[in-house]
Amino acid sequence: MKRVAILISGGGSNMVRLAEAMTGDYPARPVLVGANDPSAGGLAKAAAMGIESFAVDHRPFGRDRAAFEAELLRHLEAAEPDIIALAGFMRVLTPEFLRHYAGRMLNIHPSLLPKYPGLHTHARAIAAGDAEAGATVHEVTADLDAGPILGQARVPVLPGDTPDDLAARVLVQEHRLYPAVLRRFAQGDRRPVFL
């Protein structure tokens, strides 16, 4: 049984879906939820699900990423996670931090990578006139949003879509994709899942 820590920055809907999936014969369990923002809505949801949670506010650390990450690491290490799942975690992590979890950290990104790494993915897909959009789960490496792809889900871009319309359509698929990918990954199977 793999121990999973989930990092969030906001509402945590992906975190909730992951945690809900991790029961029965699922090969992993949620052991910790962390946020870089004490007001992240997902923290209360984690607590309501009985999952230990913590926040390390990144703001007092200013540009001192190393100090912020040392604090983050202190919390994570205490929970002895096998896998770290980033689920809407909006801080870039340094290569030094990532080295602790090389090959053991996943992220979900709201685009069909390698298209649109970074921010504003849905607005960019609409502006480009793309017929399809989606989400990707990938292994986290030092290259932002560019690690090996572990799964993708696709949705159509519809005429008149706003970025919010598209984000909502993609999010529904994120909630199916991430638990499916984590299940495989926890079994040591890195073949990508395509939905």
Ligand code: GAR
């Ligand atoms: C999700 O759409 C996720 O793909 C995205 O943030 C949202 C978090 O929603 N992640 C990124 O943009 C990562 N760069 P949630 O808090 O409801 O899971």
